[in-house]
Amino acid sequence: MPILDHLWIILALPLAGAATIGLLGKRWPQSAVNGVAVGSVALAFLTVVELAREFLQLAPDQIPFVGDYFTWIVAGSFRVDFALQVDQLTVVMLLMVSFVGMLIHIYSTGYMAQEGGYYRFFSYLNLFMFFMMTLVMAANLIVMLVGWEGVGLSSYLLIGFWFLKKSAADAGKKAFITTRIGDFGFTVGILLTFATFGSIDFGTLFNSVASNPVPEATLTTISILLFIGAVGKSAQLPLYVWLPDAMEGPTPVSALIHAATMVTAGVYMVARMNPFFSRAPIALLVVASVGAVTAFYSATIGLLQTDIKRVLAYSTVSQLGYMFLACGVGSYAAGIFHLMTHAFFKALLFLAAGSVIHAMGGEQDMMKMGGLRKKIPTTYWTMLIATLAIAGIPGFAGFFSKDEILEAAATGPHSNFLLWLLGVSGAALTSFYMFRLIFLTFFGAPRYDEHDVHVHESPRNMTIPLMVLAFFSIFGGWFAAPHLVGGTQYFQKFLEPVFQAYARQPMTAPLLEHPAGNPALGLLHAVTGWPVIVALLGLLLAWWMYIKNPHAPKRLAERLRPLYLLVFHKYYVDEIYAALIVRPLLWISTNVFWQGVDLGLIDGVVNGSARLARASGARLRQLQSGNTRSYASWVLVGVLGFTVLLLALYVRGAH
Amino acid sequence: MPEQPLLLTVVTFLPLLSVVALLLLRSDDHAWIRRIALAASLAEFVVSLLLLRGFDSTNAAYQFTEYHHWIGEAIHYHLGVDGISLFLVLLTTFLTPLAILCSWESIHENVKGFFVSLLVIETAMIGVFLSLDLFLFFVFWELTLIPMYFMIGMWGHENRIYAAIKFILYTMFGSILMLVAILWLYDLAGTFDLEGIEQYLAVTSLPHTTELLLFAAFFLAFAIKVPLFPLHTWLPDAHTEAPTAGSVILAGVMLKLGTYGILRFCVPLFPKAAQEAAPAIGVLALIGIVYGALVATVQTDLKRLVAYTSVSHLGFVVLGIFAFQVTAVEGAIYQMLNHGVSTGALFLAVGMLYDRRHTHEIKQFGGLATPMPVLMAFFLFVALSSLALPPLNGFIGEFLILIGTYLGHHAWASWAASGGVLSAIYLLWAYQRVAFGEITVERNRTLPDASIRERIILVSVSLAILFLGVASPLFTRRIEASVNNVVERINQPETASGGAGTGSMAAQATIAPAGIDRTTLRTLRVRGRP
Numbered sequence A: 001m002p003i004l005d006h007l008w009i010i011l012a013l014p015l016a017g018a019a020t021i022g023l024l025g026k027r028w029p030q031s032a033v034n035g036v037a038v039g040s041v042a043l044a045f046l047t048v049v050e051l052a053r054e055f056l057q058l059a060p061d062q063i064p065f066v067g068d069y070f071t072w073i074v075a076g077s078f079r080v081d082f083a084l085q086v087d088q089l090t091v092v093m094l095l096m097v098s099f100v101g102m103l104i105h106i107y108s109t110g111y112m113a114q115e116g117g118y119y120r121f122f123s124y125l126n127l128f129m130f131f132m133m134t135l136v137m138a139a140n141l142i143v144m145l146v147g148w149e150g151v152g153l154s155s156y157l158l159i160g161f162w163f164l165k166k167s168a169a170d171a172g173k174k175a176f177i178t179t180r181i182g183d184f185g186f187t188v189g190i191l192l193t194f195a196t197f198g199s200i201d202f203g204t205l206f207n208s209v210a211s212n213p214v215p216e217a218t219l220t221t222i223s224i225l226l227f228i229g230a231v232g233k234s235a236q237l238p239l240y241v242w243l244p245d246a247m248e249g250p251t252p253v254s255a256l257i258h259a260a261t262m263v264t265a266g267v268y269m270v271a272r273m274n275p276f277f278s279r280a281p282i283a284l285l286v287v288a289s290v291g292a293v294t295a296f297y298s299a300t301i302g303l304l305q306t307d308i309k310r311v312l313a314y315s316t317v318s319q320l321g322y323m324f325l326a327c328g329v330g331s332y333a334a335g336i337f338h339l340m341t342h343a344f345f346k347a348l349l350f351l352a353a354g355s356v357i358h359a360m361g362g363e364q365d366m367m368k369m370g371g372l373r374k375k376i377p378t379t380y381w382t383m384l385i386a387t388l389a390i391a392g393i394p395g396f397a398g399f400f401s402k403d404e405i406l407e408a409a410a411t412g413p414h415s416n417f418l419l420w421l422l423g424v425s426g427a428a429l430t431s432f433y434m435f436r437l438i439f440l441t442f443f444g445a446p447r448y449d450e451h452d453v454h455v456h457e458s459p460r461n462m463t464i465p466l467m468v469l470a471f472f473s474i475f476g477g478w479f480a481a482p483h484l485v486g487g488t489q490y491f492q493k494f495l496e497p498v499f500q501a502y503a504r505q506p507m508t509a510p511l512l513e514h515p516a517g518n519p520a521l522g523l524l525h526a527v528t529g530w531p532v533i534v535a536l537l538g539l540l541l542a543w544w545m546y547i548k549n550p551h552a553p554k555r556l557a558e559r560l561r562p563l564y565l566l567v568f569h570k571y572y573v574d575e576i577y578a579a580l581i582v583r584p585l586l587w588i589s590t591n592v593f594w595q596g597v598d599l600g601l602i603d604g605v606v607n608g609s610a611r612l613a614r615a616s617g618a619r620l621r622q623l624q625s626g627n628t629r630s631y632a633s634w635v636l637v638g639v640l641g642f643t644v645l646l647l648a649l650y651v652r653g654a655h
Numbered sequence B: 001m002p003e004q005p006l007l008l009t010v011v012t013f014l015p016l017l018s019v020v021a022l023l024l025l026r027s028d029d030h031a032w033i034r035r036i037a038l039a040a041s042l043a044e045f046v047v048s049l050l051l052l053r054g055f056d057s058t059n060a061a062y063q064f065t066e067y068h069h070w071i072g073e074a075i076h077y078h079l080g081v082d083g084i085s086l087f088l089v090l091l092t093t094f095l096t097p098l099a100i101l102c103s104w105e106s107i108h109e110n111v112k113g114f115f116v117s118l119l120v121i122e123t124a125m126i127g128v129f130l131s132l133d134l135f136l137f138f139v140f141w142e143l144t145l146i147p148m149y150f151m152i153g154m155w156g157h158e159n160r161i162y163a164a165i166k167f168i169l170y171t172m173f174g175s176i177l178m179l180v181a182i183l184w185l186y187d188l189a190g191t192f193d194l195e196g197i198e199q200y201l202a203v204t205s206l207p208h209t210t211e212l213l214l215f216a217a218f219f220l221a222f223a224i225k226v227p228l229f230p231l232h233t234w235l236p237d238a239h240t241e242a243p244t245a246g247s248v249i250l251a252g253v254m255l256k257l258g259t260y261g262i263l264r265f266c267v268p269l270f271p272k273a274a275q276e277a278a279p280a281i282g283v284l285a286l287i288g289i290v291y292g293a294l295v296a297t298v299q300t301d302l303k304r305l306v307a308y309t310s311v312s313h314l315g316f317v318v319l320g321i322f323a324f325q326v327t328a329v330e331g332a333i334y335q336m337l338n339h340g341v342s343t344g345a346l347f348l349a350v351g352m353l354y355d356r357r358h359t360h361e362i363k364q365f366g367g368l369a370t371p372m373p374v375l376m377a378f379f380l381f382v383a384l385s386s387l388a389l390p391p392l393n394g395f396i397g398e399f400l401i402l403i404g405t406y407l408g409h410h411a412w413a414s415w416a417a418s419g420g421v422l423s424a425i426y427l428l429w430a431y432q433r434v435a436f437g438e439i440t441v442e443r444n445r446t447l448p449d450a451s452i453r454e455r456i457i458l459v460s461v462s463l464a465i466l467f468l469g470v471a472s473p474l475f476t477r478r479i480e481a482s483v484n485n486v487v488e489r490i491n492q493p494e495t496a497s498g499g500a501g502t503g504s505m506a507a508q509a510t511i512a513p514a515g516i517d518r519t520t521l522r523t524l525r526v527r528g529r530p
Helices: A008-027 A030-056 A088-111 A118-137 A141-159 A166-197 A202-211 A216-233 A242-248 A251-260 A262-272 A281-302 A308-328 A332-359 A377-391 A397-411 A417-442 A460-475 A490-500 A519-527 A530-548 A552-559 A561-568 A570-621 A628-654 B007-024 B030-054 B083-102 B111-130 B134-155 B160-189 B194-203 B208-225 B234-241 B244-269 B271-297 B302-321 B326-357 B373-386 B393-408 B410-435 B442-446 B452-470 B472-491 B504-516 B518-527
Strands: A065-075 A078-086 B063-071 B075-081
Touching: A008 A030, A008 A118, A030 A088, A030 A118, A065 A141, A065 B326, A065 B393, A065 B472, A078 A088, A078 A118, A078 A141, A078 B393, A088 A118, A088 A251, A088 A262, A088 A332, A088 A460, A088 A490, A118 A141, A118 A251, A118 A262, A141 A166, A141 A216, A141 A242, A141 A251, A141 A262, A166 A202, A166 A216, A166 A242, A166 B393, A166 B410, A216 A262, A216 A281, A242 A251, A242 A308, A251 A262, A251 A308, A251 A332, A262 A308, A262 A332, A281 A308, A281 A417, A308 A332, A308 A397, A308 A417, A332 A377, A332 A397, A332 A460, A332 A490, A377 A397, A377 A417, A377 A460, A377 A530, A397 A417, A397 A460, A397 A530, A417 A530, A530 A552, A552 A561, A561 A570, A570 B160, A570 B271, B007 B030, B007 B063, B007 B075, B007 B083, B007 B111, B030 B063, B030 B083, B030 B111, B063 B134, B075 B083, B075 B111, B075 B134, B083 B111, B083 B244, B083 B326, B083 B452, B083 B472, B111 B134, B111 B244, B134 B160, B134 B194, B134 B244, B160 B194, B160 B208, B160 B234, B194 B244, B208 B244, B208 B271, B234 B244, B234 B302, B244 B271, B244 B302, B244 B326, B244 B472, B271 B302, B271 B410, B271 B472, B302 B326, B302 B393, B302 B410, B326 B373, B326 B393, B326 B452, B326 B472, B373 B393, B373 B410, B373 B452, B393 B410, B393 B452, B452 B472
Parallel strands: none
Antiparallel strands: A065 A078, B063 B075
């Protein structure tokens, strides 16, 4: 049975898993929950692999392959089909999502084993997989929106998984609402798209934008509106504030949803809508600038965080910024490349951090760790590999993808020196805060009470996913066969049709501008380039400050106290939002609208007229004196009045 | 030709007939009163489903019509159903059994009177949706008020008398204006029959002021019912004080009497006035959307909070209608159904909390997900449908309204879309304060989770929410023809003789037929009959 003809199966598997576990799983033993949850995702992964195999045999004119299942909404000229599509971008995303998802499901069976609500956790996790794969397989904007909102829902449920903790419930709500603010832009963008093109179907949209001239201003507006949605979902400035708080969720959730998959939905969407963005240079500049500034800005916050997960959270925000920078300079393939390598090494970082937290009995503060290297060697080595990858040390996955991005920012068709500089500076900071994390956690003397905390390596169902991800954190970049190592740019060539099919001038390949000369020279050039130099400097500085000279950080903090406090308190952004938006809005709603307008003004008028009626009733009651003559005179007044009224109407009617 | 010649009469009066059965029972025989009321409402639901069988979705005209002389020449017993009213009738017959079921244990006093009121309201509401004679319509319209007045005033909570009187006065104020307008129309057209009036208006162009005044009188009555900002302040009080069943019926169906009236009478009968008033009404609807949502956010009483969400959601419906665009109007009708189901469900859930704790104060709750996971899971599901999460029902209605509105009014739709952010804020914040965190009030620790009866209610509404979410074409395809008809009429108001502003010729032409044409009209009307 060819999967291509039954694309819905890929979605049905995790959905069925979520439904069965959610409805029946309460009474099941953990092993049964594991079986269904991991089984459904593993089957989905195998189905995706088979799908990829079939996809590779398709003729180019059969791509994108669309499966149209039923008409979901129809009203007037507006019609939405529940339609799924497969093209190169979808295949890459599906493989990544289902593979990483499967590993994290396995890891969770170990990490969550002692937790209450075990079935609930896996039901939500399966539900997330359903929505995430809906998002990447959608063939139109509305089905994409279903996945988009659905992953937001799963994220809400999973961040607030430990709902007894107020901070967890708060964080879930904050995540949902903040991303919804972005969705406001996304929604209006869809409205404008439909109003302009009369369709929300990707194929139709891209064909008509390629064949008919559409005013650039319209495309710019649409693109920026859609991008606002991406800013919310992918936690970019100024809507990134929910992601660090989202670390209240269980660590596997942070790894899967808030690092590897959901938060990259915004990047995926921008890449998907590339025919629009590529025709809107201003929008592209906005995308690139927001990305580059966010990449740098959140890296600075990461420098001073002491909670191991929060460092990783700000690092995620920063890395997402790089992906947007790539898209914004027109190098979508580099953005997707980084999206993929990031999924490997960042999922690994989170899972390893989870393993550290697990080993420390729940402790997340790095200041209370130290010297763990010997005690949890598997965790240490895998986490070190991921750190080398994210820091961009040559040979590891992150090096290739980050190099692509900075190369495109420096020399691509939309190159911009300032943005490149921000990117390179961010890379230096990244290397510094990541090695700071490694040194604080694994090196030096233990800063915890060794009698209280019994550090232990995690069970195999947790360490095996770590090792698999470590493998991909090294070689994930090599599979792409980058030009740098004499490869054929396999990854970029594979994605090329998605980003070239509707390009303005087909066949000019802005992505492939690596010098055609000797690959060895190119490699030498890249290895000695600025990104690598600053990464090594960051490493060295971290080593100097946290190993060689452990008192340096404190002295530096005292010398630069105002700056230190500003960054340490994350630039007070949460406080500013609360003071400028949240509190005024609540105050106005309570005091002006509710108490003032509703109870004061409107009800004042209503109750006032009621009182007036009662008062005049009391007055009028005196008229009912029982005096016949007084009644008669009132009848007369009434008749006269009525006559006048009729006359007036007659006169008006006669005209 | 209808195959079931009396179907509409049966659908309308079956609840009233079962009232007779209830009246025959001893008033302390509570068990049988409940059972018969429930059985009757379920039978009514099944019978109303027969409407779907013979309904022709390609036909924009009224179907299953019944037409008899009633009082004199001018007043008729005229019933009919079209795409606009079809699902509103089904909504009514769907929600009534749930309202009965949710009152099973919570109503102890004067049980008979309570269920009699509920069933009388059902007949009255269905009558409103099916009447094609303005006189008959008005009778049913007024008939909805009295039992609802009693429901709030007799079975309500602490401040019920104030709320009941506020409710009745607000509505009566609108009713009187509407009555004047109906009589005025009768004076012009010589009939109360809706189709007769439509035909009269098709050949005659009303003077501008007359049309505006008639429109305004009808609209005010309906706008109070909706309720449109700033005529909404009766609603929070009525909801807070009403018993659960009262709130379910009030929010679920009664508010839609207003939007239905706008769509059935205001807009198609007075298209020019509607066009002129649209900018102002659109702005009021937008204010309602944002204002209702903001005020809902800061409520401390759960029921009052849900009441304010109605102001916001019904603002969407009014906005959709006055966008005068097929997609938006269909979205508005769909949103009426969604709001009925979802807000009805919210009130049902809030009622279940009230049954346990006898309070609506949010502060009295907190951490309820621990003692009652099932009830809270359903509560969340309903909240998600209400905040328009795709693929649940609320999304479809809201999005159709937005997309249709956007085609004509970019700014309106953009403002309305911000309502989507706000609804997430008030619902999730309220949900968090009720369900999450540690238990703050010791009594809550031992509250029982949803009973079998409550689960039946919750599963029913949840299935409806899901079904409306994934199977919307089953509904919109039946709605579309009638909506097309209405929208065409609004967008071509100039086809009526003369048209506005062509000077004295037009004015003469408009005045002349008033006196002479009544007989002609009557023949016209009769020709239209089967």
